[in-house]
Amino acid sequence: MKIVDVCAFYTPGGGGVRTYVDRKLVAFAARGHEMVVVAPGERDGMERRGANATIRWVRSPRFPLDRSYRYFADRAALHRVLDEENPDLVEVSSPWRSASIVADWRSERRARARLSLIAHADPLSAYAYRWFEGVASTQTVDRAFDWYWRHLRRLDRRFDMVVSASASLTGRLRDGGLQKVLTDPMGVEPGRFSPTLRDAAVRREMLALCGLPEDALLLIGVGRHAPEKRWPMVAQAATIAGARTPVGLVIVGGGSRQRPVIDAIAGNPHVRLLEPTSDRPALARMMASADALIHGCEAETFCFVAAEALASGLPLIAPDRGGAADLARSGGGVVYQSGDAQAAADAILAVARAGPAGRELRPVRTMDHHFDDLLALYAQGTPASKEGSCR
Template identity: 50%
Template sequence: MRIVDVNEFYSPSGGGVRTYIDRKMGIMAELGHELICIAPGREDRVEERPGGGMVHYVRSPGMPFDRNYGLFWDAAPVTALLDRYRPDLVECSSPWRPAWIVGQWDGDAVARATKVFFMHNDNVAAYAQRWLEGVASHERIERGFAWYSRYMGRFLDRYDAVVTNGPALEKRLRARGLRIDAAMPLGIERGHFSPTLRDEGLRAALLEQCDLPPEALLLLGLGRHHPEKRWPMVVEAVQRAGASVPVGLILIGTGMDSARIERRLRGGPHIRLFRPVYDRERLARIMASADALVHGSEAEPFGLVASEAMAAGLPLIVPDTGGCAEVAEPHSSELYAARDPGALAAAIVRFAGRDRAMVRRAAVLAAGRVRTDREHVEDLLGYYARLIDAKRAGVIAA
């Protein structure tokens, strides 16, 4: 099977999308399939991967607010590559120009290719709900942005199937009246993470940096500093909880919201901000050595960082909606009302009052059940094979 992914979110300096595509490309090659990613770039060039697959960069304008990424605009170079590579299946995930480029592609190879739109994010939750939350209710914002769902519906009609990356996104989009044909939950490279990496000496050292003794609760916040992650809310909640229980927080990450987070940290002696850790073994050891992962974003469509934390044997303190809530292990995790710092503070206090040994046993047991990226790819390829067979048999209209 040859899959071509027209992916506007892929960048050599990118984060989660790049990691997902690179890993998917490698797994597909191991299984005897091929993935070609067509991505915007600063120049036209091809980057072949030793194990199989490639990234074909198309010279494109940069994104105005983040030069790490590019934007497709001209359809001709993209559709020419689709004609050239003659895919069995085309994936697209950007709801803007690429959705229409792929949806309207009518070149030489289109008759044999199955078109799939893969939903990876929720722009209404990530942007509109956050920008307007102090102006209108959640329900009113949803109604006000019904036009966006209607817009999406127009290009989704041009695809043979619409897939989401998990049940959280499936539920949201179905509630808006959008067609969803399948949910294919993502997975992680589980081998990097393990509860056996827990280091009590490292835990004590991290708490010491937070000016706390080893008996205190050590929370970990992990991810880019973007407003949708709601780190200032997390900081506020930890500061509130600290009035009742000894709790420290280490925040690992960087991004456009770093300065705002640093301002919020003033006067919070038990919270420390660290730059990203790119050594995966070191990061896995830090994750296994904390007492819980705390997360603020209800807009997460799947929650990869939550799954990685669980694979490290870490309980979760996460919002009650979104991807993190969907993967949380119920016996070791705490959920709180999304977007509410008081509810998060109360959840931290509840967690601190639980039997830590019992919670850890439940978390360690859950670690081995975390879904892997190979399982995701195998399930996805099986679904795609059925779509391709159905289209070629005439069950799905060309």
């Protein structure tokens, strides 16, 4: 099968999208398929990644709201690329302009290609619900943003399938009127995260950084300092719980929105911020050496960090909506009311009371499972009437 991924957020500078797509290029080629990633670039060009894997750049302008990205502006140029590549299936990983352009593709070669919209984002959860929380319910916000749901329903009619990254997102999309949604959760990097990496010395070092002894509860949080991650709320929850039992919190991440996090910590010596790291083995040791992972974002469509924590043998403390909640519930973790610091503090205390004896290790889905299931969906043909999920 020849698969073309029209990927608007694939950039030379890296990031989560590039990491995922690069891994998919290798995985699909290893399984005997040809894959071409079409991405907006500074100039037209081709980058070979082996016999069956290619990056094809389409000359595109910078995105005005974030100049680290570009966007597909030339509809005819993208259609020419699709004609030239003549794929069996086209993936689109953004629901915005690139999805509409692909849906408008008309040619003899379009007639043989199936279209798959990959739903890896939930912008209403990430932005609108948070902007209006305390003012309007999610149902009210959905009604106010019905233009967004109408747009998704139009794409649903024009694509052969919509592939969702989690059961909770699938439910939201179906509730919004989409008919062709299937679930294929992502997974962790195989062989990277494991409870066998737990290191008492690493745990002591992190607790010492928090000014606490070895009998304290050590929480870890991982993620960039963005508003939707709610690190100020997480820091506040650790402080509230710390008034009842010794709690240390280490947050690994960076970003331009660090000041609100520092303000929320308010000098609490038991909450520490660490710079983001590209040293994945070191991060895996840190994660396995903590006592639980706490997450604040209810807008995750899958939540790699939560899956990596499960693979590391940690219980999850997660908000009650989104991909992190799905993983916490299936993995025996604790969920709390999204955005509520007191509820998060109560969840922390519940994990502290359970102790290590209350933890249960469970099998964890890997990216190999994700890719195998995605290819199985594509091999089945158009799944408009199918229900359920893969695996």
